[in-house]
Amino acid sequence: MAVEITDSSFQETVLKSDKPVLVDFWAVWCGPCRMLGPIIEEVAADFEGKAIVGKVDVDNNQQVSVDYGIRNIPTVLIFKNGEVVDKIVGVASKEVISEKLSAHL
Secondary structure, three states, X not given: OOEEOOOOOHHHHHHOXXXXXXXXXXXXXXXXXXXXHHHHXXXXXXXXXXXXXXXXXXXXXXXXXXXXXXXXXXXXEEEEOOEEEEEEEOXXXXXXXXXXXXXXX
């Protein structure tokens, strides 16, 4: 299950993690985000224990969205050691997302 990440939990959950972290920036009203949601949940299940998979609701957590220049959603960022190491904008397949995340394990 993907972790809900907020402005206040971002630093602890993402930047201080010793595992790679995949963050899905999304919004309730976003159609493509709703398409990507189940894929993100599958990736979260597949990588349980190996990586952290989380979601940031951009409407409720605007500071993180601004800090990382999120202008289009869905946007998926992959972090390692507190740094962005990969980015996917728009809907991508489970295979593409899994492959990108696996590269940083």
